[in-house]
Amino acid sequence: SSGINAEYGADSVSYQMLARIGWSLALTVQILLCQFGLGGFINSLLSWKGWLVLSRLTYSVYLIHLGLIGLILVQTRHAFFLEPDFEFAIYYLGIVVLSYLAAVVLYVCVEQPVALLESITYRKRL
Numbered sequence: 001s002s003g004i005n006a007e008y009g010a011d012s013v014s015y016q017m018l019a020r021i022g023w024s025l026a027l028t029v030q031i032l033l034c035q036f037g038l039g040g041f042i043n044s045l046l047s048w049k050g051w052l053v054l055s056r057l058t059y060s061v062y063l064i065h066l067g068l069i070g071l072i073l074v075q076t077r078h079a080f081f082l083e084p085d086f087e088f089a090i091y092y093l094g095i096v097v098l099s100y101l102a103a104v105v106l107y108v109c110v111e112q113p114v115a116l117l118e119s120i121t122y123r124k125r126l
Contacts, residue, residue: 060103060111068099 034043072095073080081087 057100057103057107060106061099064102064106065095065099068095068102 030039030042033039034046037043039046072091080091
């Protein structure tokens with residue numbers, strides 16, 4: 001046996017060889033188009049001000065979500081399988097929403113007051 005599965009033809013091999021290079025080149029072209037103001041709809045989508053709010057919460061969501069997943073999985077009363085797509089989607093959306101809600105609380109109670117104290121403490125005196 002040569003180690004190559006006979007059901008895969010030359011088109012599949014070509015796709016596997018060029019897919020990552022093609023994806024990176026496509027992203028590079030899109031980045032350059034956005035940089036020069038020719039990005040169109042993608043540029044306006046990526047420049048949306050709503051991303052700023054989500055970006056401030058992202059690190060808090062990263063810190064919270066793993067503990068939340070563990071807590072939810074411990075509380076389930078049946079075996080958790082990824083097979084029923086609907087159940088997986090409900091768990092996923094629930095974890096995302098709860099993570100962002102907890103991140104908002106963490107941001108308001110911890111990050112924002114610390115940033116305010118830091119700005120007061122390190123204010124330049126003229």
